[in-house]
Amino acid sequence: MNLARQIEQYLPRQLLKLVKDISKQAAKHGQRVYLVGGVVRDLLLGDPSLSSGLRFDLDLVVEGDAVKLAQQVAEASQAKLLAHHRFGTAKLRYENFTLDLATARRETYARPGALPMVTPGTLKYDLIRRDFSINAMAISLAANDYGELVDSYQGKIDLEHCLIRILHPGSFSDDATRILRAVRYEQRLCFELETQTAQLLKRDIPMLDTISGDRIRHELELIFKEKQPEFVINRLAELGVLQGISPFLKGDGWIAEKFDKARHLKKSTQLPSLYFCLLIYSFSETDVEQFLARLNIPAKLSRAMRDTLRLKTSLPLLDKSSLKPSEIYYLLWEYEPVAIQVNAIASDSSMVHRHLQLFLTKLRYVRTSLDGEELKKLGISAGPEMGKILQMLHKAKLDGEFRTKADEKKLALSLKAPDLNTDPEPSRE
Numbered sequence: 234m235n236l237a238r239q240i241e242q243y244l245p246r247q248l249l250k251l252v253k254d255i256s257k258q259a260a261k262h263g264q265r266v267y268l269v270g271g272v273v274r275d276l277l278l279g280d281p282s283l284s285s286g287l288r289f290d291l292d293l294v295v296e297g298d299a300v301k302l303a304q305q306v307a308e309a310s311q312a313k314l315l316a317h318h319r320f321g322t323a324k325l326r327y328e329n330f331t332l333d334l335a336t337a338r339r340e341t342y343a344r345p346g347a348l349p350m351v352t353p354g355t356l357k358y359d360l361i362r363r364d365f366s367i368n369a370m371a372i373s374l375a376a377n378d379y380g381e382l383v384d385s386y387q388g389k390i391d392l393e394h395c396l397i398r399i400l401h402p403g404s405f406s407d408d409a410t411r412i413l414r415a416v417r418y419e420q421r422l423c424f425e426l427e428t429q430t431a432q433l434l435k436r437d438i439p440m441l442d443t444i445s446g447d448r449i450r451h452e453l454e455l456i457f458k459e460k461q462p463e464f465v466i467n468r469l470a471e472l473g474v475l476q477g478i479s480p481f482l483k484g485d486g487w488i489a490e491k492f493d494k495a496r497h498l499k500k501s502t503q504l505p506s507l508y509f510c511l512l513i514y515s516f517s518e519t520d521v522e523q524f525l526a527r528l529n530i531p532a533k534l535s536r537a538m539r540d541t542l543r544l545k546t547s548l549p550l551l552d553k554s555s556l557k558p559s560e561i562y563y564l565l566w567e568y569e570p571v572a573i574q575v576n577a578i579a580s581d582s583s584m585v586h587r588h589l590q591l592f593l594t595k596l597r598y599v600r601t602s603l604d605g606e607e608l609k610k611l612g613i614s615a616g617p618e619m620g621k622i623l624q625m626l627h628k629a630k631l632d633g634e635f636r637t638k639a640d641e642k643k644l645a646l647s648l649k650a651p652d653l654n655t656d657p658e659p660s661r662e
């Protein structure tokens with residue numbers, strides 16, 4: 234099968250030119266270059282909107298020295314080069330694209346979950362080390378057979394039958410992150426796990442214990458980049474995989490509803506963090522510690538997750554109509570904003586929801602008009618007295634007691650301790 238037409242149709246012009254130039258450069262040294270992995274799958278699917286959309290990160294395999302080739306290409310173009318000599322891989326970064334070049338390689342695993350040992354190999358070896366048949370296809374970029382599909386493991390047939398299939402029975406135990414990847418593609422593409430793949434996946438769930446926290450966390454991050462990660466999470470729960478990561482994790486209708494709500498927030502730059510915090514919302518404060526350690530969660534996200542649970546237990550305090558804005562502020566100011574947002578999504582009380590939103594959208598930004606310098610000009614000396622006055626000004630401002638800066642000055646002066654030693658500086662008003 235030849236996919237030249239699909240390549241020309243779907244790849245942006247500029248990217249296409251780059252890829253062709255790379256292949257020409259390689260040909261000068263008798264080397265062949267192939268497009269490989271996700272891009273081949275997506276081109277065959279024909280509808281980029283089905284998968285992760287138009288791809289600007291392409292994977293290329295070189296039968297030859299990928300690092301040397303990348304160096305030559307970088308010298309001749311504007312690309313930034315990042316080379317990993319040990320793995321025979323290089324990344325070329327352009328303004329709008331990145332290209333990953335890898336030396337065709339053979340991988341062997343010293344033990345399950347270990348990083349593989351890598352030796353140079355042919356394309357065929359390079360393809361069998363891959364996760365699923367639908368990701369183990371390549372397209373030649375060489376001039377003599379440009380566009381020709383290399384499909385040694387029936388990936389195209391599996392694509393047509395909508396199946397996720399591993400390439401050998403030891404695949405999940407070699408690298409149990411593939412368990413999470415399998416379900417991610419299954420849900421993204423609305424495919425099914427092929428029967429034996431499903432059996433082996435379930436059998437090898439305990440092999441997740443061989444995977445480092447960082448790698449598991451990375452796979453969860455990839456899941457959270459999917460359009461509807463709740464489908465993946467719920468399917469992982471159904472298969473018993475989530476429990477293999479942490480016995481406290483659950484996937485259910487609640488997760489589905491809240492993930493959807495998080496995604497529909499106006500400003501969702503923190504979306505992955507919101508998903509992480511929703512995922513542990515049913516945990517106890519002690520259970521979460523085990524989870525944070527298992528996934529080696531970075532400090533800021535750990536804080537957000539702990540705060541989420543701490544705030545959850547304090548929500549009844551916010552379920553009162555009589556609360557003044559300053560009271561809401563003091564109940565919330567110490568928490569990570571992500572934790573507050575998560576509780577706003579999770580809480581079923583409209584009052585709590587309103588108070589949390591008030592804090593997030595307004596109260597946390599309230600500042601007094603007078604700062605320390607201006608207070609000094611009013612004769613208030615730096616130190617505990619000034620701290621106390623600033624706090625009282627802030628509280629009054631939160632509660633809407635000032636209309637003008639002059640109101641604020643008036644209150645500051647009235648709070649000032651009488652100065653017995655010196656005459657106060659005359660007011661400029």
Ligand code: ATP
Nearest residue numbers: 269270271272285292362363364368369408410411
């Ligand atoms: P997408 O980016 O759309 O999720 P992709 O196929 O490009 O899909 P990447 O994670 O970018 O996925 O990986 C590129 C290719 O590398 C995959 O298509 C697959 O062939 C291979 N690959 C990635 N991770 C693994 C793994 N854990 N085991 C084996 N092969 C893998």
Ligand code: MG
Nearest residue numbers: 270271290292
């Ligand atoms: Mg990719």
